[in-house]
Amino acid sequence: MLPTSRKHFRGKILIGFSLFILLYILSSTFDGREHLFAFFAKYEQYNADELFIALIVTGFVGLFYSLIQIKKMSKEIARRIEAEKNLLWISQHDPLTELPNRKQLENFISCGESCNDQTNYAVFRIVINRYKDINDLLGSDHRTEILRLIAKRLLYMFPNNVYKLAGDELLALKPNIDNTDLAQLAERVIRKICSPIHINAITFNIGTNIGFARFPEDGADLRRVIQYSDYALSFAKKSGRDQAKAYTPLMQAEFLAKAQREHDFKKALANKEFVTYYQPLVDLKTERTIGFEALARWEITPGNFIPPDQFVALAEETGNITELTEQLLRLACRDALEWPSHITLSFNISPIQMSDKQLATRIMSILAEVGFPAERLEIEITETALLRDINVARLTLRKLKDEGINIALDDFGTGYSSLSQLCNFPFDKLKIDKSFIDTFQLNGKQEKAILAVLSLASALDVKVVAEGIEHVSQLIRLQELGCDIGQGYLLGKPMPQANLKKTVPWAIQDIFNLDPEKAQ
Incomplete structure (x- = not known):
């Protein structure tokens, strides 16, 4: 007009x-x-x-x-x-790849509805893996070049039917009146996208995942089918790199359940429903409790708890892990103020948070707010946390150490431990994973591995904590080997703050005096 x-x-x-x-x-x-x-x-x-x-x-x-x-x-x-x-x-177009964008896709869908378009479509939701790495390794100019090349590869297979949805997500529509085998087509798309790319004498391998759904077989609404393809894409990501998944109704049910869990989680976080339980850490030489590890708990109904690995994963996925950690640390520090002054508090930090340059500042701010001494706090991190951003992790741990906070390396032996990590990071403790403690008495090699860890820790002036002690025979043998600290159900199960006052587990000589044969 x-x-x-x-x-x-x-x-x-x-x-x-x-x-x-x-x-x-x-x-x-x-x-x-x-x-x-x-x-x-x-x-x-x-x-x-x-x-x-x-x-x-x-x-x-x-x-x-x-x-x-x-x-x-x-x-x-x-x-x-x-x-x-x-x-x-x-x-209506992405300026980098010149592909139609989400708005153009919406126009296409709306036109199809108004025109009563009954064409069958296969919807492919495509995500480019290592998208951030492209920019970090090659720079923004080369990233644009790679994205344009990927767009050309997709347009070759889906002429005029490729849309750019986000930085690393694309969508392709294929008229499917010939009932093409979509699984085989998805595999061909993966091979096409993942063909090596050569730029400035550098060969870069692109990874991808694909989720696909069918219209109208999977749904009478094209918008809904596009959403279904996103469900399938999430399952493809979980399956590993360069995997494709077709939508099934069970995926929708799982996504609805996950959405409900996320809603419940955010509500619980806002209402501060998460609490901390405490499990004793026992000095195996003096046979006395020297500290407690704070363990997060979410009780949705009386006696019904959501496992920590589930709601911590939700916190990480929804971007609420910092808020959850701060709530729990603040609560744990307030509880620990009621303990004897020589009892320490051990607190776990999510691997994701080790990429946060402000982590040390956040922790010290909470300690100052509560009035909890830094020297009574011990931060536990896993080996995988160090690999996310080793420079930020080293700087953060050094700041915490300078403030007087102790550092423990959790799940030692199950990740990517190396002597360089033990030498370059200021660890005060190594925690041997429960998987070693469970069977070390039946496996000579595992016992030798524990001995090696104890010897290495002694040379580095680092204490060793044995996790998962459940039998008196394990306890006695670890004492004989010279292990410093023990933790496990035998020495005390996780309990709320109120139970700590009732049981007063500061001295536990009664456990050590049990008959090993009867205690099994």
């Missing part, structure tokens, strides 16, 4: 032309020329004819000027129309 200004000028021209025709007809009908000359002769003394000529000349000059202005305005309108077209194109 033409702009209003252009229609306005056309209207003026039409009115002027119509007025000219009307005057011509009136002049012919009523002998306008004779009446005009008679009028000039009658008023000759006033120079009426000269005045009329001046008016005519002025009119022609004005008309000529108007035509020039109209021509200029027409050019400006044409430029404006072109700019509007470009703006419309930009609003």
Whole structure:
């Protein structure tokens, strides 16, 4: 549709032309020329004819000027129309790959609905793996080049039906009237996208995952089917790199359940429903409790708990892990203020948080707020936490150590331990994972491994904690091997703060005096 200004000028021209025709007809009908000359002769003394000529000349000059202005305005309108077209194109396309974007996809869906388009479609939701690595390793210019190449590869397989949804997500539509084997097609797409890319003598391998669904077989609403393909994509990601999954109704049920869990989690977080239980840490030489590890608990109904690994994962996925950690640390520090002054508090930090440059500042702020001494706090991290961003992790741990906080390396032996990590990070304790303690008495190699850890820790002046002690025989043998600290159900199960006051587990010589045979 033409702009209003252009229609306005056309209207003026039409009115002027119509007025000219009307005057011509009136002049012919009523002998306008004779009446005009008679009028000039009658008023000759006033120079009426000269005045009329001046008016005519002025009119022609004005008309000529108007035509020039109209021509200029027409050019400006044409430029404006072109700019509007470009703006419309930009609003409906991704500027990097020049692929249609989500808005264009929405227009396509809406048109299909209004036109009663009954074409069968296969919907492929595609995510590019290692998208951040592309930018980190090659820079933004090369990232753009790679994205454009991926777009070309997809357009080769899905001509005019590829959409850019987000930084690393694309969507392809395939008319599926021929009932193509979509699983095989998805595998071909993966091979096509994942073909090595060579840039500046560097070979870069792209990874991808694909989720696909069918319209109308999986749903009568194309929007819903696109959502189903997203469900399938999430399952493909869980299956590993370069995997594709077809949508099944069970996926929707699981996603609805997950959405409900996320809702319940956020509600519980807002209401501060998460609490801490405490499990004793026992000095195996003095046979006395020296600290407690804080363990998060979420009780949804009396006696019914959500496992920590589930709600911690929810916290990480929803971006609420920092808020959850701060709530629990603040609560644990307040509880620990009621313990004897020599009893320490051990607290776990999520691996994701080790990438947070402000982590040390957050922890110290909570300690200052509660008034809990830094030297009574011990932070536990896993080996995988160090691998996310080793430089940030080293800086964070050094800041905490400088403030007097102790650092423990949790689950030692199950990850990617190395001597360089033990030497370059300020660890005070190593916690041997429960999987070693469970069977070390039946496996000579595992016992030798524990001995090696104890010897290494002694050389580095680091204490060793044995997790998962459940039998007296394990306890006695660990004492014989020279293990420093023990933890496990035998020495005390996790319990709320109120139970700590009742049981007073500061001295537990009764456990050590049990008959090993009877205690099994």
